[in-house]
Amino acid sequence: MKILVTSGGTSEAIDSVRAITNHSTGRLGKIITETLLAAGHEVCLITTKRSLKPESHPNLSIREITNTHELLLEMQERVKDYQVLIHSMAVSDYTPVYMTGLEEVQASSNLEEFLSKQNHQTKISSTDEVQVLFLKKTPKIISLVKEWNPAIHLIGFKLLVDVNEDHLVDIARKSLIKNQADLIIANDLTQISANQHRAIFVEKDHLQTVHTKEEIAELLLEKIQSYHS
Amino acid sequence: MKILVTSGGTSEAIDSVRAITNHSTGRLGKIITETLLAAGHEVCLITTKRSLKPESHPNLSIREITNTHELLLEMQERVKDYQVLIHSMAVSDYTPVYMTGLEEVQASSNLEEFLSKQNHQTKISSTDEVQVLFLKKTPKIISLVKEWNPAIHLIGFKLLVDVNEDHLVDIARKSLIKNQADLIIANDLTQISANQHRAIFVEKDHLQTVHTKEEIAELLLEKIQSYHS
Numbered sequence: 001m002k003i004l005v006t007s008g009g010t011s012e013a014i015d016s017v018r019a020i021t022n023h024s025t026g027r028l029g030k031i032i033t034e035t036l037l038a039a040g041h042e043v044c045l046i047t048t049k050r051s052l053k054p055e056s057h058p059n060l061s062i063r064e065i066t067n068t069h070e071l072l073l074e075m076q077e078r079v080k081d082y083q084v085l086i087h088s089m090a091v092s093d094y095t096p097v098y099m100t101g102l103e104e105v106q107a108s109s110n111l112e113e114f115l116s117k118q119n120h121q122t123k124i125s126s127t128d129e130v131q132v133l134f135l136k137k138t139p140k141i142i143s144l145v146k147e148w149n150p151a152i153h154l155i156g157f158k159l160l161v162d163v164n165e166d167h168l169v170d171i172a173r174k175s176l177i178k179n180q181a182d183l184i185i186a187n188d189l190t191q192i193s194a195n196q197h198r199a200i201f202v203e204k205d206h207l208q209t210v211h212t213k214e215e216i217a218e219l220l221l222e223k224i225q226s227y228h229s
Numbered sequence: 230m231k232i233l234v235t236s237g238g239t240s241e242a243i244d245s246v247r248a249i250t251n252h253s254t255g256r257l258g259k260i261i262t263e264t265l266l267a268a269g270h271e272v273c274l275i276t277t278k279r280s281l282k283p284e285s286h287p288n289l290s291i292r293e294i295t296n297t298h299e300l301l302l303e304m305q306e307r308v309k310d311y312q313v314l315i316h317s318m319a320v321s322d323y324t325p326v327y328m329t330g331l332e333e334v335q336a337s338s339n340l341e342e343f344l345s346k347q348n349h350q351t352k353i354s355s356t357d358e359v360q361v362l363f364l365k366k367t368p369k370i371i372s373l374v375k376e377w378n379p380a381i382h383l384i385g386f387k388l389l390v391d392v393n394e395d396h397l398v399d400i401a402r403k404s405l406i407k408n409q410a411d412l413i414i415a416n417d418l419t420q421i422s423a424n425q426h427r428a429i430f431v432e433k434d435h436l437q438t439v440h441t442k443e444e445i446a447e448l449l450l451e452k453i454q455s456y457h458s
Contacts, residue, residue: 014249016390016418017319022246025279050254050279090246093355102340102363111335115359126322126366130344133362134331137355161245189245 001228002042004082005033006075006089008051010068014096014133015124023189024090026051028197028213032086033060035217036224044082046074046089068092068138075141079148084224086155087142088185094135101128146180153227154181155220161189165200172202183223185216230457231271233311234262235304235318237280239297243325243362244353252418253319255280257426257442261315262289264446265453273311275303275318297321297367304370308377313453315384316371317414323364330357375409382456383410384449387431390418394429401431412452414445 007029011021029045030052036043042059049064063078065071068091079085098117105111114134124131142156156179158172165188172186184202191198199216201208201223210219236258240250259281262274271288278293292307294300297320308314327346334340343363353360371385385408387401394417401415413431420427428445430437430452439448 011250017251017388018321019250019252020243021240021248021250023248092247094360097359106340111331111361129366130326131323131364132340133364135360135362137358159246 001083001224002044002081003036003084003086003224004044004046004075004078005029005036005086006046006071007033008048009090010066010071010092011048012067012092012095012138014099015119018124020092020094020096020135022090022092024051026053028216029086029088030054031213032088032217032220035214035221039221039225041224044078046071046078068095068141072139072141072144075145076148079145079152082149082152084153084155084227085145086220087145088157090159091141092138095138097134097136099124099131099133102130102132103128105132142175142179142181153224154179155183155185155223156181158184158186159189160186163188169200169202169207172200176202176204182227185220230312230453231273231310232265232313232315232453233273233275233304233307234258234265234315235275235300236262237277238319239295239300239321240277241296241321241324241367243328244348247353249321249323249325249364251319251321253280255282257445258315258317259283260442261317261446261449264443264450268450268454270453273307275300275307297324297370301368301370301373304374305377308374308381311378311381313382313384313456314374315449316374317386319388320370321367324367326363326365328353328360328362331359331361332357334361371404371408371410382453383408384412384414384452385410387413387415388418389415392417398429398431398436401429405431405433411456414449 008026009022009024011019013019026047033043033045033054037057037059044061046063063074065074098114145154158175160168168186172184176184185199186202187199197213198211210216237255238251238253240248242248255276262272262283265272266286266288273290275292292303294303327343374383387404389397397415401413405413414428415431416428425440426442427440439445
């Protein structure tokens, strides 16, 4: 099958030097991609410059993006051509709008004015003791996938931190329904380390738990093969 | 000689998932370290988990840090034991204090209250349309080096973005005097790419310009050998 995989973490520029990013390394997406390729599938991997990447392979194409906006454009163009999307990229929820010293913010009578401002310096000055950064929500790309391709099998991820398992599954199930996904893989950062990666596969009617990145990739492959038949 | 090199870029956590970081890859620090090792020097490299690193070498030790606070503690302990410091790490100027929705900030009569708040969620909720992040200045580590070891030869870096060369040199010279450095290497982000890295070596009495990372490392080695005699 033709499978689109997203992997790594987006990075949102504050200025030409600083950025907001996240801890995603791309390791899971690399293992998933390698597992799919080994099983004979054709993969397009959308990832970032600094993420871990699979070795090159005749059935693999790699596209690099930096931020959420670029990811959206790339996916909008590609989602329609694929049968399955595995959306494991950690996408920034917020993107910087404007950063300024505390004094300028204190002097304002309407903080919303800062949402239409832009930093004109290429590197924001570091003279103020305190800076204030305004951020706005990014578009929820996963919610747009079925608009771009109603027939695609959508597999999403939900990462929470230090929550109980019922809550994690509950949130994953809400994402499953809202985004019309086939499967949401729920995980908790406190249960991810170099050698373990506990994850719960949340589908409409059942749950399955695995414990390593390799097991995630193997079970994902099994799920995808079943879509075929 | 015993040389301490810092390399890569610090990363300041917003919460357990998000962080503010910068574009530094550690490539220059890697080349500098390799050049020093090849010339027979003993190097301790302080860098980050995700930075590029030299191959292991009997005269090389590597210490990993994440943020400015950890860097400060590590350097405070080590600077006294070295004869030269090459401080090429891109150190965050600001570190996050508190992040909250715009409404909470609008409702406040004194914004300074947020500087003593802390986020108690491990992953900040993403329900608000607009978030506001308060950041405070980090300590200027380079200014503390000579207090820790008055005899050390201090080599610093100054990165600006898209400025004219006179201004760049002027700012580098101010840093040279203020931090009692032997040398400040001034560079402009717009003149750094995969194959070029224009840099101006700013010393008390003269300037020298080089054009690649390898040339930076070679000229640095020459400068350091001269401290010896």
